[in-house]
Amino acid sequence: MMTITESGMEFGPFAEAECFVVENSRTHAAVQPGVQIAEFLVIRAGHPPQVWIVEAKSSTPNPESPLPDATVKFADFITEIRDKLTNALVLCVTACMGRHPAAADELPAGFAGLSLGTAAFRLVLVVRGHQTKWLPPLQEALVNALRVTSRTWGLGGHSVVVLNDEIAREHGLIV
Amino acid sequence: MITRLELQNFGPLARIDWAKLGHINLVIGGNGSGKTFLLKALYSAMRTLEEYKRGDAPRSAAEILAEKLHWTFQADKIGDLVTEGGDGPLSLCCAVDENEFRYSFGKDTTKQISSLENHVPPRSSNSIFLPAKEVLSLHNIILESREKDLRFGFDDTYYDLAKALRIYPQQGRNFDAFAWSRQSLEEIFGGRVVYHDDSGKWFFQTDNGWFPMGVTAEGVKKIAMLDTLLSNKYLDPQSVVFMDEPESALHPTALSRLLDIVAILAERGIQFFMASHSYFVVKKLFLIAQEKGLSIPILSAVGGTWTYSELKDGMPDNPIITESIRLYQEEVELSLTAK
Numbered sequence: 402m403m404t405i406t407e408s409g410m411e412f413g414p415f416a417e418a419e420c421f422v423v424e425n426s427r428t429h430a431a432v433q434p435g436v437q438i439a440e441f442l443v444i445r446a447g448h449p450p451q452v453w454i455v456e457a458k459s460s461t462p463n464p465e466s467p468l469p470d471a472t473v474k475f476a477d478f479i480t481e482i483r484d485k486l487t488n489a490l491v492l493c494v495t496a497c498m499g500r501h502p503a504a505a506d507e508l509p510a511g512f513a514g515l516s517l518g519t520a521a522f523r524l525v526l527v528v529r530g531h532q533t534k535w536l537p538p539l540q541e542a543l544v545n546a547l548r549v550t551s552r553t554w555g556l557g558g559h560s561v562v563v564l565n566d567e568i569a570r571e572h573g574l575i576v
Numbered sequence: 577m578i579t580r581l582e583l584q585n586f587g588p589l590a591r592i593d594w595a596k597l598g599h600i601n602l603v604i605g606g607n608g609s610g611k612t613f614l615l616k617a618l619y620s621a622m623r624t625l626e627e628y629k630r631g632d633a634p635r636s637a638a639e640i641l642a643e644k645l646h647w648t649f650q651a652d653k654i655g656d657l658v659t660e661g662g663d664g665p666l667s668l669c670c671a672v673d674e675n676e677f678r679y680s681f682g683k684d685t686t687k688q689i690s691s692l693e694n695h696v697p698p699r700s701s702n703s704i705f706l707p708a709k710e711v712l713s714l715h716n717i718i719l720e721s722r723e724k725d726l727r728f729g730f731d732d733t734y735y736d737l738a739k740a741l742r743i744y745p746q747q748g749r750n751f752d753a754f755a756w757s758r759q760s761l762e763e764i765f766g767g768r769v770v771y772h773d774d775s776g777k778w779f780f781q782t783d784n785g786w787f788p789m790g791v792t793a794e795g796v797k798k799i800a801m802l803d804t805l806l807s808n809k810y811l812d813p814q815s816v817v818f819m820d821e822p823e824s825a826l827h828p829t830a831l832s833r834l835l836d837i838v839a840i841l842a843e844r845g846i847q848f849f850m851a852s853h854s855y856f857v858v859k860k861l862f863l864i865a866q867e868k869g870l871s872i873p874i875l876s877a878v879g880g881t882w883t884y885s886e887l888k889d890g891m892p893d894n895p896i897i898t899e900s901i902r903l904y905q906e907e908v909e910l911s912l913t914a915k
Contacts, residue, residue, distance in 0.1 A: 445912075453912075523911055534897065537904035559911040568905075572912050 404576060407440045407457040409529050410566050411576045419444040419511040423489055427503040428496055437481065439489035443574075444511045451521040452512075454489045455574070456482055459529045461539060475542075483546040486524040490554065522554070524561045527574065531565040539563045577847045578618065578816060580671040585662035587613050587649075592882055598871040599842035602861055602887070603851045604894055605877025611851035614875075615705065615818045616733060618849060620644045621670055622703040622816050623736065625677060629698040638689040641679060646687065647732040655685040672696045701814035704740055704805060705733035708821035710797035712769060712778045713789045715741060733818075741801065742771075743808040754806045754844070757837045761803040764830050765793075769800035794825035799834065813845030823854035835860045839868065855896050862887045 403420060404413030413420070422441045423429055429438050439456040462474040496504035497515055524547060528539070540563040544551075547561050569575045581594045588610035594601075603611045624641040627633070645654045658666040658681070667680035679692040711718060711734055718730045718738040730738075762768045767782035769792075780792040780800070789797065805811045819838075823831055835857065838848055850857065858874075865872040865887040872887040876894045885892045 451912075525912075533905075534891065534901055537900050540904060540907070559907055562908050562911045564908065568908065572908075 405441055408459040408527075410457055410527065410569070412441070412455065412457070412527075412569075412574055413576055415443050416511070418509045421493070421509050421512055423492060427507055428492060428501050431501060431503040432492065436488050436492075437485045438492065439485045442489060442493050442512070444515070447521075449519045449521050450515070451523055452493065452515070453523045453525050453574070454486055454493065455525045455527060456485050456489075457527050457529070458482075461528055461531070479542050479546045482526055482543060483550070486526070486547065487550045490522060490524065490550070522556050522560060524550075524556075525574075526563045527566065527569045528563065529566045533565060533568070536563050536565060536568075577814075577845075578622070578670055578672055578849075579674055581618060581668075582670070583614075583617060583666075583668040585659040585664055585666045586617050586668060587657050587659060589614055589617070590659060590662065592875070594873070594875055594884060596871075596873060597847075598873050599846070600838065600848045600861065600864075600870070600872045601850070602858070602872060602874045603849070603876075604853060604858060604874065604892075604896055606853065606895060609877035609880075611853075611877070612820050615820060615849055615851050616648050616731075617668060618670065619703060619705045619733065619818050620648045621668060621677060622672075623732070625672065625694070625696050626699045626702060628694070630700075637694050638679075638692045641692065642687040642689050644732060647735070650728045650731050653686040654681065654689075655683045658683045658685075672699075699814070701812050701816075702740065702810050703816040703818070704737060704811065705818040706737065706798075706801060706820065706822075707733055708824040710794055710801060710825070711737050712741070712797045712800060714738075715778065716776060733820075737801065740808075740810045741804050743810055744771075754811075754841070757841055758803055758806050760833065760837050760840075761799050761806075764799055764833050765796045767796070768803060769797070795827065795830055798825055799830070802834075802837075811846060816847045816849070817841075819848060819850045821852055821854075822850055823852060823857050828856045831856055832860050835864065839864045839870070842870075843868075853896055855900055858887075858891065858894075858896060862891050 402414040403417050404411050405422060420441060420443045424438050424440050429436065439454050442452055442454050445451040445453060462478050493512070494517055495501060496508050497512055497517055526543060540561065543563055544561045551557070551560050566575055577599065579597050581592060581597065583589060583592050592614065603614055605611050620641065624637055624644050627640050628637045642654055645657065649657055651657055665680045665682040667678070669676060669678035675696045677694050677696045679689055681689050681691065715738050718734050721727055721729055722735045767780055769778050770781045771778050778789050780787045780789065780796060811817065822834060826834065842848055852858070861872050864870060870888065874885050874887050874892055876883050876885070876892050878894060891897055
């Protein structure tokens with residue numbers, strides 16, 4: 402079993418065969434520079450199994466602030482998260498397809514055996530310390546930003562979620 | 577400006593004690609909580625103060641109030657407004673610029689209000705109640721129903737509004753703040769409504785021509801009512817505007833712009849009381865309070881209990897807010913719970 406420490410949160414424990422820390426992987430290094438990416442991917446059992454692509458943050462700009470610079474910061478923040486989650490999705494699927502030589506000896510067994518046609522993908526942002534009431538507008542903004550990705554990849558209408566550490570813990574994502 | 581409101585045993589409202597009122601005040605709560613009732617109670621009081629000693633009418637404040645309550649709440653006898661099983665008579669006290677107006681009456685009252693105390697100087701300004709629905713398309717029917725037939729159906733909030741809209745636009749300079757607000761209101765829908773004397777009907781005028789009210793969007797007509805009341809100078813900087821469900825028939829973008837205009841008008845003196853169950857209204861007013869550092873008192877009904885808070889201090893805990901969080905949580909469960 403393994404845990405991952407990111408943005409002041411300890412994620413896991415996950416079976417090593419089902420967790421791919423993509424951010425620190427050789428596969429990610431091989432496609433640099435210029436490819437921002439989420440922290441890790443983890444397989445959750447189910448019918449079909451789900452692949453949660455997780456990005457962790459210790460804070461967000463305030464989307465409710467009326468100040469113009471805060472609005473810009475928030476838009477930049479959402480764009481950054483969108484890119485990281487989308488890139489992680491693409492890298493995961495293409496690694497599973499065998500398109501990245503670097504992935505051959507580091508892709509966990511669970512991913513190597515994943516049925517890409519039926520697996521469900523979830524794009525997950527976890528923000529430490531956020532109050533639950535701050536999460537709905539953040540989730541709406543991220544859903545909106547990831548609409549094209551969700552549709553073109555056929556991820557379904559509820560593939561994007563934003564959690565705080567408390568809700569992430571309830572869903573077995575945090576120790 | 578109304579600075580304080582207290583009422584007891586007023587229909588569904590057992591007790592309200594709302595102090596430190598602002599230029600914008602918001603009442604939120606579920607269906608049947610008494611939001612509209614509260615606005616109408618306050619409206620009746622304000623119209624009584626405004627009709628008292630106006631022109632040559634010799635009526636007493638008690639007579640005006642009894643008639644106002646009768647026609648606003650459409651109760652056969654005004655004693656029917658006293659809360660069923662309440663612990664005493666109905667009473668209302670409001671302070672206008674710290675001058676008190678108070679009255680009370682019991683269940684057996686037909687139309688004589690014996691207890692009324694008024695320390696508010698006569699007012700030349702007008703207050704208005706903007707109901708959830710527009711009245712422009714029903715304008716003539718409302719006037720006919722009330723003036724010829726003298727029938728219940730359209731209460732005084734509708735009748736007073738229909739009469740106020742009938743006043744011709746005044747020549748001369750608009751109040752400065754109102755000119756900008758009118759332009760903004762007209763920009764929302766790209767036109768204005770105009771009354772045609774010959775046909776006795778309202779039309780929507782745009783650059784592309786004139787359109788009958790029947791084919792004009794409900795939201796346009798709602799915005800047009802406020803525009804018209806600013807153009808005919810029925811409203812002035814001391815007026816009080818009661819808006820019931822401003823969100824009704826308006827797209828959230830138009831609603832946001834309307835509330836921006838409300839904030840400008842409020843800065844120029846007009847006082848607003850709004851009743852709403854819209855998340856957008858609460859959120860937008862919260863942002864206005866933050867941006868302008870403006871006090872926006874909020875009265876919220878939760879399970880029959882009224883709580884008082886301030887949007888400048890944050891979003892209130894209320895079923896409207898809670899429901900948005902519950903929907904979010906439902907979506908998270910749907911997304912992350914494997915089958």
